[in-house]
Amino acid sequence: MMAGSGLHFVVLILAVAICGAASVFQPISDSHRSAAVDVFVPVDGSYKSLEEAYEALKTLEILGIDKKSDLSSRTCENVVKVLGSSSSTLKDAFYALSVNGILKCKTGEAVLLKDIVSQLQAGVKGAKSLLDFYYSVRGLVLVKEQFSGTDLSIGDAEAIFRSIKTLSQTDGRWRYSSNNPESSTFAADLAFETLAGVISLAPSEIDQSLIQTLKTGILKLFDSIQKYDDGTFYFDEKSVDASQSPISTTASVIKGLTSFAASESTGLNLPGDKIVGLAKFLLGVGIPGDAKDFFNQIDALACLEDNRFSVPLILSLPSTVISLSKKEPLKVKVSTVLGSTAPALSVKLTQAISSRSKDSSVINNQELKFDADSATYFLDSFPKNFDVGKYTFIFEIVLDDSANEKAYITEAQTKVPIAATGVISIENAEIAVLDSDLGSVESQKKLDLTKDGAVSLSANHLQKLRLSFQLTSPLGHVFKPHQAFFKLKHESQVEHIFLVKTSAKKSELVLDFLGLVEKLYYLSGKYEIQLTIGDASMENSLLSNIGHIELDLPERPEKAPRPPVQSTESHSSYGPKAEISHIFRIPEKLPAKQLSLVFLGLIVLPFIGFLIGLTQLGANIKSFPSSAGSAIPALLFHGGIAAVLLLYVLFWWKLDLFTTLKGVSLLGVFLLFVGHRTLSQLAAASNKLKSA
Amino acid sequence: MVKSTTKDAQDLFHSLRSAYVATPTNLKIIDLYVCFAVFTALIQVAYMALVGSFPFNSFLSGVLSCIGTAVLAVCLRIQVNKENKEFKDLAPERAFADFVLCNLVLHLVIINFLG
Numbered sequence: 001m002m003a004g005s006g007l008h009f010v011v012l013i014l015a016v017a018i019c020g021a022a023s024v025f026q027p028i029s030d031s032h033r034s035a036a037v038d039v040f041v042p043v044d045g046s047y048k049s050l051e052e053a054y055e056a057l058k059t060l061e062i063l064g065i066d067k068k069s070d071l072s073s074r075t076c077e078n079v080v081k082v083l084g085s086s087s088s089t090l091k092d093a094f095y096a097l098s099v100n101g102i103l104k105c106k107t108g109e110a111v112l113l114k115d116i117v118s119q120l121q122a123g124v125k126g127a128k129s130l131l132d133f134y135y136s137v138r139g140l141v142l143v144k145e146q147f148s149g150t151d152l153s154i155g156d157a158e159a160i161f162r163s164i165k166t167l168s169q170t171d172g173r174w175r176y177s178s179n180n181p182e183s184s185t186f187a188a189d190l191a192f193e194t195l196a197g198v199i200s201l202a203p204s205e206i207d208q209s210l211i212q213t214l215k216t217g218i219l220k221l222f223d224s225i226q227k228y229d230d231g232t233f234y235f236d237e238k239s240v241d242a243s244q245s246p247i248s249t250t251a252s253v254i255k256g257l258t259s260f261a262a263s264e265s266t267g268l269n270l271p272g273d274k275i276v277g278l279a280k281f282l283l284g285v286g287i288p289g290d291a292k293d294f295f296n297q298i299d300a301l302a303c304l305e306d307n308r309f310s311v312p313l314i315l316s317l318p319s320t321v322i323s324l325s326k327k328e329p330l331k332v333k334v335s336t337v338l339g340s341t342a343p344a345l346s347v348k349l350t351q352a353i354s355s356r357s358k359d360s361s362v363i364n365n366q367e368l369k370f371d372a373d374s375a376t377y378f379l380d381s382f383p384k385n386f387d388v389g390k391y392t393f394i395f396e397i398v399l400d401d402s403a404n405e406k407a408y409i410t411e412a413q414t415k416v417p418i419a420a421t422g423v424i425s426i427e428n429a430e431i432a433v434l435d436s437d438l439g440s441v442e443s444q445k446k447l448d449l450t451k452d453g454a455v456s457l458s459a460n461h462l463q464k465l466r467l468s469f470q471l472t473s474p475l476g477h478v479f480k481p482h483q484a485f486f487k488l489k490h491e492s493q494v495e496h497i498f499l500v501k502t503s504a505k506k507s508e509l510v511l512d513f514l515g516l517v518e519k520l521y522y523l524s525g526k527y528e529i530q531l532t533i534g535d536a537s538m539e540n541s542l543l544s545n546i547g548h549i550e551l552d553l554p555e556r557p558e559k560a561p562r563p564p565v566q567s568t569e570s571h572s573s574y575g576p577k578a579e580i581s582h583i584f585r586i587p588e589k590l591p592a593k594q595l596s597l598v599f600l601g602l603i604v605l606p607f608i609g610f611l612i613g614l615t616q617l618g619a620n621i622k623s624f625p626s627s628a629g630s631a632i633p634a635l636l637f638h639g640g641i642a643a644v645l646l647l648y649v650l651f652w653w654k655l656d657l658f659t660t661l662k663g664v665s666l667l668g669v670f671l672l673f674v675g676h677r678t679l680s681q682l683a684a685a686s687n688k689l690k691s692a
Numbered sequence: 693m694v695k696s697t698t699k700d701a702q703d704l705f706h707s708l709r710s711a712y713v714a715t716p717t718n719l720k721i722i723d724l725y726v727c728f729a730v731f732t733a734l735i736q737v738a739y740m741a742l743v744g745s746f747p748f749n750s751f752l753s754g755v756l757s758c759i760g761t762a763v764l765a766v767c768l769r770i771q772v773n774k775e776n777k778e779f780k781d782l783a784p785e786r787a788f789a790d791f792v793l794c795n796l797v798l799h800l801v802i803i804n805f806l807g
Contacts, residue, residue, distance in 0.1 A: 591743035599739045603732060610728035617720050644796055648803045657804060664800060675792070679785035686784075 023230040024416055025283045026316045027339045028301065033063050035287045039294055046074045050082065050095035055295035057102045062302045062338070076105035086115055090123045090135040097142040104146075113147055124160060129177035133164055134190045137197040144201065157202035161210060164194055172221030185235050185253060186244050188221055192256030196263035218257065218270075225274060231411070232284055233277030247285055247293045250278055251300035258303040272310055272409040279304050279312040279337050301337045310409040313342050315395055317416060318376075324388060324422035324474050325539055329380035332368060334397060343408060344400040346370070347377040350413070355390040362386055363393075387475045388422040388537035422474040424481075424538045426450070428506070429469035431529075431546065433459045447546060449531065455547030461513045461554060467500065468508040471533070478504060483534040488520075488527045488549075494563045496520060500531075513551065521563035522556035625681065633677040640671040722769040726762045733758035749807050757802040764794050 040056035047053035053075050060066075082088045082096040093116060099105075120143070123136030137160075167175045167187075174187040195214065225233050235253050236246045244252075257270070282301055288294045304312055316333050334342045352363035362385060368377035397410040432444035442463065445455045449469065459465060467486060471479040484500035486509050496519065500509040513520075528548050534541035625631050644667050651660040715723075736754045745751050771779045771787035779787075 588746045589744075590746065595743065599735070602735050602739075606728045606731035606735070609731070610724060613724045613728075614721065617717055617724065619717065619721055641792065641796075645799070648799055651800075652803045652806055660800070664796075668796075675789055679789055683783050683785045 023284075024317055024320060025280050025314055027283060027314050027335050027337055028063070028298070029339060032287055032298075033065055036060060036063050036294065036298075037065060039291050041071070046071070046078075050078065050092060050099055052291070053078070054095050054098045054102070055291065057099060059295050059298045061102055062298050072103050072105075075099060076103055079103070079105050083116055086119065090120070090132060090139070093119060094135040094139045094142070097139055097146070101142055101146055113143070117143060129180075130164070130167055130174065130187055130190050130194070131176065133160075134194045137194045137201070141197040141200060157198055158207065158210075161195060161198050164191060164198070165210065165214070167191065168217055170220070172217055172219075172224060184237055184244070185221065185224065185249050186237065189252030189256035192218070192260040196259040199263045214260075215269075218260070221253065222271065222274060227277070228281070230280075230284075231277055232281035233274050234281040245293065247282070247288065248296045250281060251296035254278060254282075254300040255303050258307040258309075261307060261309045270309060273411065275304070275310050276312045276409055276411050279314065283314065283337060305336050305338045305340065308407075310407050312337060313345075313397060313408050313410045315347070315397060315410070315414045315416075320416060320418050322382070322418060322420045323539065324382075324386070324420060329378040330418070332377040332379075332395065333375070334377065335375075341375055346398045346400070348396045348398060349379060349393060350396050351392075351394040352386075352418070353392045353394070354387075355392070362391070385475065386420065387477060388420050388424070388473050388479070390537070391418045391420060392416070393418045419536060421537045421539050423540050424474075424479050424535075425472050426533075426542075427470045427472065430467075431455060431457070432466045433457055433549075434464045434466055435462070437462075449533075449542055449544050449546075450540075452545045453547050455529070456549075457547070458550035458552070459513060460552040461517050463513060465511040465513070465549070466508065467531070468506055470506045471502070478502070478506075479535075479538075481507075481533050481535040481538060483532060485532040487530040487532070489530065490520075490523050490527055491525050492523065492563070494521065494523060500533075513553070517553055518560060520551070520553060522553050522560055523563060524551055524553045526550055623682070623685075625678075625685075630678070630681050633674050633681070636674040637671065637678045640667060640674055643667055644671070716774070719769055719773060722765050722772070726765045726769075729758045729762035729765065733762075747807065749805055753802050753806040757799065760798045760802070761795060764791055764798070767791070 036059055040059055042056075047056060057075070079096045079100050082092050083100070088096070097116075117140070120136045120139040123132060124140070127133045127136055167178065168191065169175065169183050171183075172188065173183040173185050174191045175181065175183045176187050199211070224235065226236055227233050234246045235249045237244050237249055279301070282297050282304075285293070285297055288297055313334055314337055316335070318331055318333065322328075322330050332347055334345065334347060336342060347368045349363055349366045349368060351361040353361050363383055366379060368379050370377050393416045395414045395416065396412070397414075399408060399410070426449050429447040429449050430444060431447055433442045434440065435442055442459075443457060445457070447453055447455065447469070457465075471481060473479045480502040484502065484507060486498045486500055487495060488498075489495045498509055498511065500507050526548050527550075529546040530543065531546055532543045625634050644664065647660060647663050647667065651657070655663075733755050736751065736758070740751050768787055768791040770776060771782055771790075772784045773779075
């Protein structure tokens with residue numbers, strides 16, 4: 001649809017239902033460039049790794065920022081070292097070659113080159129995973145670009161192509177290696193770039209049908225694209241623990257696509273609005289905080305800027321506010337994503353829809369004039385019925401018929417929110433005190449709200465206060481402001497705020513003091529009057545002190561609420577709070593230590609008495625078995641009981657019930673056997689004695 | 693009258709004592725053990741009466757340990773006593789094994805409750 005031909009785009013789609021939100025995207029500007037210097041130029045003068053060096057240098061090159069020479073020389077040393085050693089990994093060799101492509105270091109003899117080439121070719125042959133293929137094939141492509149005249153062959157290109165292709169999946173994503181079932185969209189980029197490298201190294205050997213299946217695979221990948229409401233498209237990894245952010249995933253897909261499209265000749269049919277949406281997503285990120293995201297953003301945008309199938313054009317506005325009083329024109333810029341000039345085209349304002357009346361458009365099909373000096377399009381005349389307020393402007397870009405070198409694509413429609421501001425005139429402002437029953441005016445004063453007045457009124461609780469004024473827009477319509485506040489402030493700093501309502505004809509506030517007596521906390525005295533009128537479309541928003549009013553209110557009855565105490569110190573609510581004194585449970589009174597020790601001694605006494613009594617009774621252990629066969633179970637029995645008691649002591653001291661139960665069960669089983677043995681032997685012995 | 697009662701009491705005491713001497717030694721050992729356990733319990737009760745029952749679970753645990761082991765000893769005495777016709781067929785070693793087992797279980801519970 002869009003590839004390779006400068007078709008005349010006239011797409012007039014009348015938006016029946018505008019469901020997308022309007023927003024403005026700015027192309028890459030100088031703020032990006034200054035941020036890039038902060039992010040990518042290291043403070044200590046050298047980069048941590050070649051990968052970082054490559055990302056930083058590439059970004060600075062794309063943005064057109066000058067690199068410092070000492071930085072370049074130090075990085076070049078690193079590059080030469082890596083390229084010279086034969087033990088560097090494929091990844092290091094790849095990044096060294098990439099950095100060399102940017103810095104164009106002097107590498108020295110061609111001997112170095114042969115080593116690198118043979119290392120990369122070996123890498124291609126022995127590659128098992130996608131990353132190995134990527135580094136080795138892209139490395140060879142870089143060698144071919146940088147050093148002309150070297151003989152590069154990657155062996156059987158078609159076989160390599162097929163073996164890489166086996167890693168693809170039906171949903172458009174790719175796997176990293178045949179062992180690893182995990183697939184990702186990021187791997188798709190690696191695959192496309194690798195395959196593009198294979199094609200470029202051996203262009204005549206690859207079968208066209210293989211390339212065709214690859215193209216359908218790419219289109220399948222686009223099925224997984226996701227969308228935000230403001231018309232931006234992006235890719236995101238499906239897996240939960242993705243280490244890739246949407247920025248890096250989207251950028252990688254764009255890089256892969258553009259490198260693949262550059263390598264082969266028949267072209268790629270990609271949906272144009274999605275490409276523009278991807279470009280808008282990357283621009284909408286603004287200035288990324290992370291160095292990797294920054295590199296990905298700029299690299300992808302550079303790919304979009306300069307590719308064969310479609311170059312997106314971005315419509316941006318330096319200012320989205322039209323001031324009707326200043327009568328300045330509305331400026332529109334059209335450029336590529338990196339800010340370069342666009343080809344000849346014309347910009348049309350198809351519709352300008354007001355937020356108040358959404359169905360009709362105020363401006364229709366107005367073509368913008370072009371100023372060649374500043375390369376901007378502007379609209380300087382607005383129709384007579386263009387009033388202040390919020391609008392949505394719909395722009396369309398129409399490319400000129402002349403043949404273009406590249407195929408440019410734009411959005412069908414760009415919606416931009418515009419605010420129109422103007423000077424609002426205030427008329428017939430007056431304040432009056434009325435008698436509530438009759439409605440007759442007791443005193444009325446005209447007000448000039450543009451300067452502070454010194455109006456002095458007095459009223460009692462039976463009367464009403466009326467404030468009224470008229471706001472008119474530049475076109476003469478009644479204007480309803482967003483904020484119209486009427487404030488009464490008592491001498492004791494108590495404030496009350498009332499809203500002024502706007503009807504079809506005028507804005508009016510009526511305060512009936514009879515009903516407000518309680519709200520005003522029965523405070524009589526002098527009240528200052530202040531009026532605030534404000535709106536986004538109003539260039540002369542105001543805050544004016546009108547004057548003061550003496551209010552005479554009845555006495556406060558007993559139950560009425562008191563006015564809140566206004567703290568005179570402004571810091572009181574931010575200072576440290578009072579210290580909280582915690583009340584802990586009073587510990588129980590324990591007996592004196594000596595008393596406890598005395599009783600401990602007393603407890604031991606009966607045990608001593610027991611032992612003495614035993615000796616007096618003549619207790620003996622004569623029937624303790626003497627022969628070895630019987631002594632051992634007996635000993636074990638007594639030992640087992642002692643062990644259990646020891647376990648109990650440990651339980652009380654340290655262990656918990658479950659470990660104790662485990663120990664007791666074990667010892668219990670042991671005791672069971674041993675005890676049975678001993679006691680049965682004893683029983684047999686006593687039986688023998690009885691019978692004998 | 694008073695003299696006769698005291699003399700009766702003395703006579704009673706002497707006859708009891710002489711009868712007791714005839715009991716076998718192993719039963720006397722068990723009786724001694726029971727007295728020891730009861731005395732220990734009494735001392736614990738006296739201590740609690742003095743200082744208050746603050747860790748009540750500990751007090752209960754201690755007293756019940758003494759009382760429990762005394763009760764088990766009494767059971768052992770009943771079963772081991774040769775004059776007791778009911779337990780003629782039960783071997784004294786078996787009774788002793790029961791005594792040991794029940795004591796171990798009792799002391800496990802006591803230690804757990806001691807806190």
